[in-house]
């Protein structure tokens with residue numbers, strides 16, 4: 001038997017129990033009544049004490065959604081979703097939004113500690129504080145975290161520190177109250193409520209998510225991150241994130257996510273909107289680790305997400321980096337609309353599908369401004385019975401003189417029951433533009449495995465090392481601390497089914 | 500000591516090794532020579548445990564421990580090191596990372612503590628210096644874009660770091676310039692010790708001027724047909740394998 005097939009065999013038997021984030025937190029929750037109708041929308045809006053304009057906005061989106069159809073073009077298969085058979089709001093019981101970290105329910109603090117998410121602010125070393133640009137403790141940058149638990153943000157750290165630079169980092173539900181002018185100005189301008197089925201659904205029932213505003217000329221002094229946790233049963237998570245980088249601003253933002261192991265499928269339909277003004281830079285990294293379901297394909301999160309950036313300003317730059325290891329189904333195309341002249345869009349992606357996971361993911365790069373450039377590097381890894389589709393659109397408008405795109409799509413197959421598919425769409429309507437596409441498909445070779453094992457590596461470590469090597473171009477785009485995490489995660493997600 | 504008795508093996512149902520008997524006592528270095536396709540690499544793969552190289556009979560033990568029942572990584576931990584005739588490329592895998600992972604895997608297997616990045620770097624730098632290799636080698640992908648000679652030196656670097664008790668060098672001298680050949684030979688000689696043995700597979704007597712073997716074996720058509728001292732290699736160089744065939 002060839003080495004790889006045997007690897008698959010040996011390790012397929014130990015699939016269960018490799019998802020290390022599958023525990024459940026016992027905590028008292030408030031739920032909206034099950035099901036989805038106008039009252040659900042009103043309930044959510046009322047829970048968040050939203051202004052009238054936002055309720056109207058939601059209701060309009062809901063009306064739009066009711067007229068829409070689920071997209072059928074993605075190369076993924078799943079039974080029909082009963083949208084009435086889910087909760088659209090679930091929040092840990094409490095009086096008001098947490099005013100400080102000390103007021104957060106200890107049960108939640110424990111949960112995040114168990115997940116390895118630092119909610120406590122480490123004291124920023126005396127003396128460094130004043131320096132402003134480079135706070136650090138023991139040489140490590142602190143990371144500001146917004147923790148979203150089911151439908152609400154339960155804590156946001158380093159808010160005061162960031163406020164000193166005029167940076168707003170808070171739950172979007174809080175931003176609605178504290179910074180209504182900014183929310184009103186930008187919400188839904190990148191992803192309009194009627195953009196697609198899931199975006200419309202999200203616009204109607206979105207519950208929480210992060211809001212970031214970096215003022216003119218400010219370089220955000222620390223990594224910002226949001227950690228999403230689905231905990232409650234039969235509950236969908238519909239978060240909404242809005243990041244605005246004003247002229248010359250620079251920010252790096254990371255999102256992570258996990259969920260308990262359950263036999264049911266749970267829906268996660270997020271919308272992320274990024275706005276980059278003149279000379280600003282947004283780096284948005286995702287380590288997606290939703291529960292992927294078990295070896296037989298039972299359970300797991302349906303991850304139907306709309307992420308889009310508008311490079312509105314000249315020389316603005318948005319870089320998406322994603323490491324997608326979880327979810328039963330991933331449907332996700334982080335995109336860049338390059339409006340400003342000389343603006344830059346980047347998409348770096350690693351997507352792993354193992355067991356019965358399905359991923360249809362990629363990007364859209366829409367070139368409108370002159371000399372806009374985009375880079376796409378996609379690494380798809382399929383193992384077990386996983387199906388992995390890269391779907392990417394590069395569109396060059398007639399206005400985009402001198403635009404350039406480079407796309408590189410590599411697929412790695414482990415075993416012979418998985419699939420990799422590459423679906424590039426290229427629409428070039430400007431003669432002076434240059435669009436390049438390269439694609440490769442490979443397998444982990446027997447001689448590579450043998451070479452590693454001869455040097456003492458176990459078969460699992462060998463596969464992990466080869467896969468990490470395959471993904472290197474993408475992983476190096478992640479912020480340092482997370483790159484290490486992501487490498488481990490890649491290995492873990494192949495563990496128990498590939499080796 | 501390596502002891503091989505009556506070892507037979509086949510590839511794709513085709514018998515390649517037809518009964519190998521060989522003993523390499525601890526502390527000795529033996530050379531194996533033989534025409535193309537005679538089974539030299541097959542022997543090295545069988546000893547290292549490569550898939551597809553099916554053992555059909557006989558035994559192989561290292562210091563009394565049965566090798567043939569072990570997984571390749573277990574054999575590595577037991578002290579078997581194979582310098583590949585064709586070293587394999589691992590795109591995107593940093594050489595330093597690979598070497599450290601391998602070294603720590605072997606150390607774990609021996610019950611020794613693992614080395615952190617700094618400790619490893621110190622050790623690797625010392626070995627690099629001995630092998631007159633540039634530190635750049637550590638930063639590059641494993642064997643990716645390496646010249647033929649660089650790949651072979653990288654094998655010797657790994658051997659020097661892993662300190663095996665049995666080293667099998669499969670044509671490590673092929674493709675080396677004369678300076679590199681001396682460096683590689685020094686690398687092997689540096690490991691010589693009472694508890695170290697080596698099997699050096701080569702086509703050229705000149706390597707054996709630098710690594711002087713205790714014994715030379717001639718492998719032909721899956722059998723060892725002649726064994727002698729270093730002078731046997733010189734004799735083969737002069738008159739080729741035809742003379743051996745006639746003698747056998």
Ligand SMILES: Nc1ncnc2c1ncn2[C@@H]1O[C@H](COP(=O)(O)OP(=O)(O)OP(=O)(O)O)[C@@H](O)[C@H]1O
Pocket residue numbers: 510511515533534535536537538539540541542584
């Ligand atoms: N994977 C394989 N499939 C089929 N035949 C093989 C395979 N590997 C080796 N062989 C055959 O086994 C025989 C011995 O090969 P081997 O590589 O061991 O020879 P060698 O002595 O190392 O030769 P060289 O001096 O050319 O390196 C050859 O006839 C070869 O064709």
Ligand SMILES: [Mg+2]
Pocket residue numbers: 539540541584669
């Ligand atoms: Mg050979």
